[in-house]
Amino acid sequence: MSATIVFAIIAAIGVVAFVIGRQRAAAQRDGAAKPHSLPNYHGWWAFLLATVPAVLFLVVWAIGASIYTDNMINAQLPADISVGERSLALGMIDRAAGALGALDIHTAADLPKSYADFVPVAAEQGILLASQGQDYMLPIALSVNETATLASRLGGGIAIILALAGAAIGLGMVKPRARARNNVERVMLWALFGASGIAILTTIGIVLSMLSETMTFFSQVNPMHFFFGTVWDPRFAAAGATDSEGQFGLIPLLAGTLYIALVSMLVAVPVGLMSAIYMGEYASPQVRSIVKPVLELLAGIPTIVYGIFAVVTLGPFLRDLSAALAGGTAFIQAQSVFTAGFVMGVMLIPLVSSLSDDVITAVPRAMRDGSLGLGATRSETIKRVILPAALPGIVGALLLTASRAIGETMIVVLAAGVAARLTINPFEAMTTITVKIVNQLTGDLEFNSPQTLVAFALGLTLFVITLGMNVFALWIVRRYREQYE
Incomplete structure (x- = not known):
């Protein structure tokens, strides 16, 4: 189940919860007691309960599934490859996994005999793969697809269940004196705070990423020569030279x-x-x-x-x-x-x-x-x-x-x-x-x-x-x- 379909289902559940919640709140306004919140607030509160927890779960689930998949791939890679080769292999396995999914290959029996045989087959379908791949990459790519499919179905099903449960809870909370307006405004306040926090955290992340790589650079090049040097020629000098x-x-x-x-x-x-x-x-x-x-x-x-x-x-x-x-x-x-x-x-x-x-x-x-x-x-x-x-x-x-x-x-x-x-x-x-x-x-x-x-x-x-x-x-x-x- 693709993420787009899951999000569409969650949004549809939220819209239905909004309409029903607003109608139920409007029907309860009999004039005997002054309601605390307008019907729209009750509808929006039901909508938020139906969508926000489910969407947050999907985000966390996607991050966790990505981490689990990376760990699974690293565990199956040969132990004798270097760090640089490992990074290259991860990219090639990810590309091969996409090609297997596009070619509808889901079982080990359908796998090509070797990576070299798989490259021209993928090229016939317009999928370009690196020619220097190894044979061990195809079984790992197949397991990646199987894990991703299982994680997508399981995560999507749980998210839809959370959306239905949230909608039921929100509709059950529709009462004349329920403080739906306060709940909605509190959620919006936290949303605004989160938006501000994202901007700040993004800036901090950019600075820290540049700072860490800059420190690595200065561990290899003298900072005084960088800040006060008058020659820019990033090519290394000959072996034994001292002016690089x-x-x-x-x-x-x-x-x-x-x-x-x-x-x-x-x-x-x-x-x-x-x-x-x-x-x-x-x-x-x-x-x-x-x-x-x-x-x-x-x-x-x-x-x-x-x-x-x-x-x-x-x-x-x-x-x-x-x-x-x-x-x-x-x-x-x-x-x-x-x-x-x-x-x-x-x-x-x-x-x-x-x-x-x-x-x-x-x-x-x-x-x-x-x-x-x-x-x-x-x-x-x-x-x-x-x-x-x-x-x-x-x-x-x-x-x-x-x-x-x-x-x-x-x-x-x-x-x-x-x-x-x-x-x-x-x-x-x-x-x-x-x-x-x-x-x-x-x-x-x-x-x-x-x-x-x-x-x-x-x-x-x-x-x-x-x-x-x-x-x-x-x-x-x-x-x-x-x-x-």
């Missing part, structure tokens, strides 16, 4: 990240902020209804399209223009910091404009009227009243924009290149941390090698930079808020 650690220098990547982000902010902030001021303070409703949606269309364009525009149109145009101005020698490369920063700034204009416009329009109208009533012009009101009052929100908008600029990847790959170098010339190519994270996590490198683990150190560095920006923004917000208290 210096090949993971962060400085060129960090400089490129901040440089390109700075150029993009110099483009996006003035244009976006001025457009927000115009739309919020000067534009008529008719003009605003046209300009704002058109401006926000830029936010819907995929970043890869901006990158293609930069590498195909803007980069060659700037190169040819600089060559014409310099008499034949181009001083602007097609892939450069300026090209990537300019295109990224255009992409960020809607973000700055939309967020700043929302903040500016949220300033109380009384502040505008008071300033104008005292004889200030509209421009003076904007400079001395509206912008200072909206400054905390604008700082938040700029922070979000800077974070987006620091984390951008595709535009930088196409418009700035992948060369890790140190230069102050904005017309030369540089690269960023995000680009190198992608480079280090693609390919056939081992996951426990420094070349791959360095991606986690780079990711943790980006996290620390963003955290620092948040702390700095909060300091600015508190400082300016104190002047208006």
Whole structure:
């Protein structure tokens, strides 16, 4: 029994419980006693009792079944294979189990004689399997399917029984003075608390996962050479060399990240902020209804399209223009910091404009009227009243924009290149941390090698930079808020 069918049955039981519970509560309102809760609350309480325990059981059951299956596979694997081979074997067994299920092979008598014979049979049905599999994988894959089928049927049956029992309990609790509203609101409160907890736990999990891999990386590479190294070349030196650690220098990547982000902010902030001021303070409703949606269309364009525009149109145009101005020698490369920063700034204009416009329009109208009533012009009101009052929100908008600029990847790959170098010339190519994270996590490198683990150190560095920006923004917000208290 598939999980989709089980969830559909549980949802149907919950809907039926809701309808019956509401009708029963409405029928009990005879006017003799004032009911505590409306009929809808009784229906929702029956629905929650029918669905929530059953769904939670299914989730726990699925996790437990997955753990049990993994342990069962590990117990059947040969004891002489290494850790890396074991991880590869687990993936191949999982793939083979899916192929056996698709080919409707459920008994040991129907298994192919060898794994090599099974690969072409699966290929005929459009299922591609790794050719280097071993014969022992097929019986294990068959047992995986048998265990998964049994677990699915047993878990689905228990979940449906729990749903029916919950519906019966919920319907039995329908009484005029039953506190169904309190129960429903309590469940919703815990649901909101759980949603908040998921966000927090997800952040903590991401940080801990990066931190653990980063510590493994720093156990192989000197942190001082990473944070203060000026050479980025993740290939190992020759045997016996002593300078391999210096090949993971962060400085060129960090400089490129901040440089390109700075150029993009110099483009996006003035244009976006001025457009927000115009739309919020000067534009008529008719003009605003046209300009704002058109401006926000830029936010819907995929970043890869901006990158293609930069590498195909803007980069060659700037190169040819600089060559014409310099008499034949181009001083602007097609892939450069300026090209990537300019295109990224255009992409960020809607973000700055939309967020700043929302903040500016949220300033109380009384502040505008008071300033104008005292004889200030509209421009003076904007400079001395509206912008200072909206400054905390604008700082938040700029922070979000800077974070987006620091984390951008595709535009930088196409418009700035992948060369890790140190230069102050904005017309030369540089690269960023995000680009190198992608480079280090693609390919056939081992996951426990420094070349791959360095991606986690780079990711943790980006996290620390963003955290620092948040702390700095909060300091600015508190400082300016104190002047208006």
